[in-house]
Amino acid sequence: MRLLLEKRSEHSHTMVYLSPVIAIGLTLVTGAIIFAFDGLNPLEALYVYFLEPLKYLWTFAPDDLWSLEQLAVKAAPLALIGAGLSVSYLANVWNIGAEGQLTAGAIFGSAIPVMFPEWQSPLTLVLMLVFGVLGGMAWASIPAFLKNRFGASEILTSLMLVYVAGLLLDWLVRGPWRDPGGHNFPQTIAFSDWQLLPSFDGTLHIGTLFAVIAAAALTVLMGRSLKGFEIRVLGASPRAGRFAGFSRKGAVWFCFMLSGGLAGLAGISEVMSTVGQLQPSISPGYGFTAIIVAFLGRLNPIGALVAALALAISYLGGEAAQVSLQISDKIAKVFQGILLFYILACDSMILYRPRLIFNRAPAAVPAE
Amino acid sequence: MVTENPEYLLEALHVVKVFGTLRANDDVTLRVKPGEIHAFLGENGAGKSTLVKMIYGALQPTSGEFRWKGKSVNVGNPAAARKLGIGMVFQHFSLFEALTVAENIALAMPGDFDMAKLSEKIARVSKEYGLPLEPTAIVADLSVGERQRIEIVRCLLQEPRLLIMDEPTAVLTPQEADQLFVVLNRLSREGCAVLYISHRLEEVKRICHNATILRHGKVVANVDPTLETAASLARLMVGADIHVVHTVREQSEGAARLKLDNLNLPADGPFVVELKNISLEVKAGEVIAIAGVAGNGQSELFDAISGERPLARDAMISFDGRPSGRLGVNARRNVGAAFVPEERLGHGAVPGFKLSENVVLTRHSSDRSLVKMGMLQSGGATVVSERVIKAFDVRKGKPDPEARALSGGNLQKFVIGRELDRKPGILVVNQPTWGVDAGASATIRQAIIDLSRDGSAVLVISQDLDEIYEVADRIAVISRGQLSETYRANEISLQQIGLLMAGAHEVKEARHAATA
Known part of the structure; x- marks a missing residue:
């Protein structure tokens, strides 16, 4: 008996949407097994991890609303970055360094309050956001340039630049940008007023809106515009793209500027809301988790929005598991990794139909 | 049916291969004698590769029979073909550029092997056949002709009785091609048959003893290429029965x-x-x-x-x-x-x-x-x-x-x-x-x-x-x-x-x- 993957004549639309569902199911089963090995009640652990954060949906208790807002706040950067990465990956441009672009955006945008702490005007806020976007773009321009000029793999260069950005941030907050009145803590001054994003009720801030706007805009871009068509053609079939007169190099630039800019916007938004200042760590790995968001969301910007909510649960659940189950919140990373693994595996069923073959061993050659 | 000294090394009898609605091979019969260089000719899409892949076990026929030394065989996969004594040099090489010559060959050898002994054997066999190869050389540094030598030596180490070559000279310079012909002639004298797929008719005339010509999946002729001209072979490939329907049209003297x-x-x-x-x-x-x-x-x-x-x-x-x-x-x-x-x-x-x-x-x-x-x-x-x-x-x-x-x-x-x-x-x-x-x-x-x-x-x-x-x-x-x-x-x-x-x-x- 063996398993055979048969090529389908067209890709299966059902599997495109079923694949992430199966992957999530398999991730839950695997998670339950891991919890059981840890000596926990698997069902209870899964409840704490995945359902407790959503409790408000059936209790409507005002006390539970908070965790739902937390969910939106955590999903926002994931969706913002994931939407940009979706476009990139559709074009076969593998930007793996969104975490670095996020950091660069946070640094560029924060330069304004750090250098002009007294400047308070609506323009401060706008300029910080713009600088954040430009910072992400600038950081993303390095792998784009290296790719087009020297053919360097953008996977490696963009990934390595994550660590460069991390070290740059570390140096800044411990050195030149350290808050003079901050008792030597490695952080900048705390931002205030127009240096922060306005929030609706303390937790939920307008940064979440950016994610929704970006997802809608990118959906139109990819589905309706010639630029989106160009990106899709170049990703699906580079030779046909050249025949259509589309520039591969142009697409590399476009994708890195778009995904880098959105990552930068996510970075500065985090600093201007949840974090409130620059410090050595400003993101729990949103830039990396967004890669999973992009795939779980079927490389579709609206899909990324939905997937971001699912992945945000893994962060919240990780925190909850740490508190009530006494297990390390690193479990969140484990779940994210398992999920990505299962999605990629299940995606092979979009173009291939799995079939079990019984008793058809290759015919033997008669002995001489 | 089974004879002690069969006349033919390989026989493909009435082989049919159907892909969907396309009959890629339609009642193809091909007979190769021991030690002969047998040309297999046809246009692109005539069905040459399909038959060769079946001989090498990479495809299974829809119907028909293969005989090896007079005995009916069922070649289930390439390993079985190699076991029979069939080697194949593909048009697109399957080599790892970052590995050495010896390592690449070792990868294809069945069972255990001793690297030092293998290297020594590679050096010996390649020298013997006038295909000089340095076992420790990295493939990335080698020319296309040298890479082809690796593929050929890889086959020779398994002492094949039939060597299939798919358009071997397509990637070679004329000088490299001449060297290859020397090797093929020598193999032939030693009793190893060669099934030679090529578009280049002058070459076929030069080195082949026999030619089977395929057109639209059917065998149209089996000839002695030395008695043909390149033009007559070309005509056989594209069809001797061409009915020239073309009528001269008024020559427009447009811009x-x-x-x-x-x-x-x-x-x-x-x-x-x-x-x-x-x-x-x-x-x-x-x-x-x-x-x-x-x-x-x-x-x-x-x-x-x-x-x-x-x-x-x-x-x-x-x-x-x-x-x-x-x-x-x-x-x-x-x-x-x-x-x-x-x-x-x-x-x-x-x-x-x-x-x-x-x-x-x-x-x-x-x-x-x-x-x-x-x-x-x-x-x-x-x-x-x-x-x-x-x-x-x-x-x-x-x-x-x-x-x-x-x-x-x-x-x-x-x-x-x-x-x-x-x-x-x-x-x-x-x-x-x-x-x-x-x-x-x-x-x-x-x-x-x-x-x-x-x-x-x-x-x-x-x-x-x-x-x-x-x-x-x-x-x-x-x-x-x-x-x-x-x-x-x-x-x-x-x-x-x-x-x-x-x-x-x-x-x-x-x-x-x-x-x-």
Whole structure:
């Protein structure tokens, strides 16, 4: 008996949407097994991890609303970055360094309050956001340039630049940008007023809106515009793209500027809301988790929005598991990794139909 | 049935292989004697590779029988073939560039091995056969010819009784090819049979003892190549029964709409043919066909004309008198040119895109109804797509399927129809009916002729001589990146074309040298 993957004549639309569902199911089963090995009640652990954060949906208790807002706040950067990465990956441009672009955006945008702490005007806020976007773009321009000029793999260069950005941030907050009145803590001054994003009720801030706007805009871009068509053609079939007169190099630039800019916007938004200042760590790995968001969301910007909510649960659940189950919140990373693994595996069923073959061993050659 | 000393080493008897509706091999019988170099000839798509893959166990026949030394065998996989004593050198090498010669060979050896002993054996065998190889050399540093030696030595180490070679000289320089022939002759003297697949007829005449010729999946002849001429072999390959239906049409003395003037294009990779001093004029109202054996610069010429690879000077190519050598493909489309490449899937169309989306692929800059202010007008694309589908009778399973779901012939009709629908002033088509069934071929050829009669200039690049005679007013032949003069279709015989195809480039160079 063996398993055979048969090529389908067209890709299966059902599997495109079923694949992430199966992957999530398999991730839950695997998670339950891991919890059981840890000596926990698997069902209870899964409840704490995945359902407790959503409790408000059936209790409507005002006390539970908070965790739902937390969910939106955590999903926002994931969706913002994931939407940009979706476009990139559709074009076969593998930007793996969104975490670095996020950091660069946070640094560029924060330069304004750090250098002009007294400047308070609506323009401060706008300029910080713009600088954040430009910072992400600038950081993303390095792998784009290296790719087009020297053919360097953008996977490696963009990934390595994550660590460069991390070290740059570390140096800044411990050195030149350290808050003079901050008792030597490695952080900048705390931002205030127009240096922060306005929030609706303390937790939920307008940064979440950016994610929704970006997802809608990118959906139109990819589905309706010639630029989106160009990106899709170049990703699906580079030779046909050249025949259509589309520039591969142009697409590399476009994708890195778009995904880098959105990552930068996510970075500065985090600093201007949840974090409130620059410090050595400003993101729990949103830039990396967004890669999973992009795939779980079927490389579709609206899909990324939905997937971001699912992945945000893994962060919240990780925190909850740490508190009530006494297990390390690193479990969140484990779940994210398992999920990505299962999605990629299940995606092979979009173009291939799995079939079990019984008793058809290759015919033997008669002995001489 | 089983004899002690069978006359034939390998027999393929009445082999049939069906892929969907295509009979790739139709009652093919091939017999190879021990120690003979047996040529296996045929055009692209004639079914040579299909049969060879079945002999090597990579495919299973639909029906028919294989016999090895007189005994019926069922070759289930390549390992079984190797066990019998069948070795194969593929056209595209399967080597790891980062590993050494010995490591690459070790990977293919069954069971355990001792690296030192293996290296010593490689050095010995390769030296013995005049195929010098350094076992510790890294493959990435080796030339194409040396890489082929690795593949050959890899087969020789297994002491094969039959060596299959798939177009081995396609990637070799003439000097390397000469070395290879020495090795093949020696193998043959030692009793190892060689099944030699090639398009190059002069070579076949030179080294082969026997030739089986395949056409459209059927064996059409089994001849002694030393008694044939290259031209007669070519005629057998493309069909001796060609009925020249072509009637000379009134020669229109239109203006030159497409002009190539000393077009040169250097090779930009190891398997790319350099184009040398190509000059050609295609006039309004005529069809010119370029014949030639595959891999002699046809796709490079297509890329140069379409603008996928821009040229060094504008003057090298003109559309309606406009020098356009450095323009991109869309700029050329916008002046009224249209292009249809050889590869339908992945070049002429995106496999995973719907037909209506594939309309946008080549018409987004020339067709105002498709794109407005940078936004796609999906209605416009659907209208065009449906018009093409109707005009060319494209058969499909659902209203707007993905390109890959169509059969080869139907997709080709769509891809050509998409360009003809624009009524282009200049049309360039590479292999218009490659792998397409007879009905669709006739439709496509008729459409090409009709377009030219309406005043367009049409350039057809084709390997199919039937097709060339059917559509062309004038014929030129390309070989090794050089184009012959053009001849009136009624003034050039199949024999002459065969000669030009088979190796006339030396002749041509000599003539050029003489006239220079």
